Amino acid sequence: MRRLFHIHRVYENKRKRLQQKTSKKPSLRKVLVKYSKRERDRAKDYIHKLTTFIANEFNGYAHGFEDLRKNRMLNGSREHNRRISKSNWRTIITFMSYKSKVVLLNPRNSTIRCSRCGMVNASKGASYECRKCRLRMDRQLNAAINLYLQMEGLPPTPRLFEELMRGWKGFTMTGGRLMKAPMNSRGAQSS
16 A cells, blocks of 8 residues: 555645646646546556455455545544545445455444454554453554454454464564564563
């Protein structure tokens, strides 16, 4: 997804420079339209390649996607709104849907529900910490586990969580800081 974000960022900068000059020279509007079309075409091409790779790599699997709506995610922050607007979630889902089976999942509480015990508590930042079972993990990983459980129709339980996490030996915390020792399911470091 970093490549897709880069495509949008490059063309955003090009349009920004052109928009400043367009007020003085209206004939540059055609160039501005050309850059916008080129951005859409390059983003679509990348998404086609990405979804084809995923569909071929995981042939026969059902792919779950959050049913996100951009208009509900916009707020007063200009930078946040631009980041959300650059995302191509719907296009990815559309392209995936004709290459393999797609399941749309309700995103409600996916990042704030504990994937181990099921308790809903608001977390701040990139890390998720449950007040009930003391689970600490990356917020996005917690959401991914919750969405997987939802796709399979399973409720979050400590036993199921332990079974899912059995093969894990730890993970890199958000921000790139590597844990010195693997984390167990309770969030404590193992020795």
